[in-house]
Amino acid sequence: MDEQWHIISPRSRRLVLMRDAFPRSNFTRKSLHHVLALVVVTAVVMLHNSTSNVVTMNTSASATTLFGTSLSSEAHASQDSTETTSHSSSSRGKTKTENWEDEGERREKRTRRPTSSNDTIGIIRNGAVSRPKYSKIGAGYSKLINTKKLVLPNVLLIGAQKAGTSAVADWLYHNGVCKAKIFDGEPTHYEKEVHFFDEDVRYHEGVEFYSHRFEHCAGKTRKKYILDATPRYLLFSKRIHDVYNQALQGGFKKKLKLIVVLREPISREVSWYNHRTYRLALMNSTDQIHESYRDILYTNGTIMSFDEYSETVLKESITENPLNSPGIYSEHLKSWANLFGRKRILVLSYDELQSKPSKARWRINRFLGTKYKGGFNKSNTKESDNKIRDISIRAREALEPLFKEMNEELYKFLRDHPGPQMEQNPFPRFKKIVLATAKKGKHLSEGTCCSHTAECGTV
Ligand SMILES: Nc1ncnc2c1ncn2[C@@H]1O[C@H](COP(=O)(O)OS(=O)(=O)O)[C@@H](OP(=O)(O)O)[C@H]1O
Known part of the structure; x- marks a missing residue:
């Protein structure tokens, strides 16, 4: 029995x-x-x-x-x-x-289940994916998605704003990486920066709007990489994660690569301030001023000095709402690493980009598995007589305490969470105030100006 x-x-x-x-x-x-x-x-x-x-x-x-x-x-x-x-x-x-x-x-x-390259539900393949017909894409976005193919970038250069991202993007595009198309009189810089996730009006158009800009990348002359280099994306990890996750049903994690360049946060603020003063000077009275430009303006429309801006607007906004400040790198990176996995993010140092650009290119090539040639151009330098090339002690004293702790937090986070193996390890401490153009120029801010070279050290 x-x-x-x-x-x-x-x-x-x-x-x-x-x-x-x-x-x-x-x-x-x-x-x-x-x-x-x-x-x-x-x-x-x-x-x-x-x-x-x-x-x-x-x-x-x-x-x-x-x-x-x-x-x-x-x-x-x-x-x-x-x-x-x-x-x-x-x-x-x-x-x-x-x-x-x-x-x-x-x-x-x-x-x-998908078995061939033509059946790509849930798989990002050279940036081209098809989507499930029943998906709702985008937080709070309610349009139903049809069965047409979605084409999403498989590389995102997520920032930081004013950290040399144009130079990196130009080099990648020059080597054949596919860039977005622009439509309906959009400004040409939308080819590099699609601003889908960070601009609500565009985001609420839905993922098809985004995909439409990359459809040409997935044709017969399909490129290995499709890039969106919108540096404000650094603040939008959750939105990007949710959209990719829903569109690709989780499959994106294996294919999406993220690159971020980090620049000493005070220099970054100076550069961003310069960017806006430069562009405001080119505008005429009928032009619409972008929301992000308003905080350097007094109510009567005149531009405040960098000192004033540092001591009032920046100090207040970073203290009250640090997550809205791109320079609080540690917090942003923690969120990205948490959602996408640390190994999928290549963190580059702006200081290296400036002092040893070939090393930075080597890292990107290793990360992407490419052999892209050539060098970085000087891009997006916004040269003008009014460009601040150094900052006053007053501004420095206002800003340093805001970033000091967060920089330490960043070094610690990167030390404790190593990235992909070609990344700089340990990540170098930021050089003190590195402005992109070495020659000394006009100081818009009052107070004693420090000599750039004499003050160089690390923070
Ligand atoms: N090749 C190269 N190497 C190092 N630095 C460079 C390079 N090209 C441009 N730049 C400097 O980078 C700053 C512009 O950064 P971004 O292109 O990221 O600006 S943007 O966010 O896209 O507007 C801007 O910095 P500032 O001059 O300090 O404003 C550029 O001068």
């Missing part, structure tokens, strides 16, 4: 046990009759149990195996068995049927 009981053990073991129980020489007609008799008896017992609404552990298990139910139904049966309770015949019968159906469904789903 023991041997016979082995026969109705879990299916994975059944063949082996049959062989052990009935060696070829002993496997007589009589033995076969025994087996058949056992099958019939068990079936009768089962039938009886189902009509008497009682199931015990052993009969349930044996029936499960004998009638070929799936492993999951075995698990289901053994779960039931721990209760050793009564079930209605109809509910037990139904469970069994459902299990068969489940298995069928599972099998069907398995065969429906």
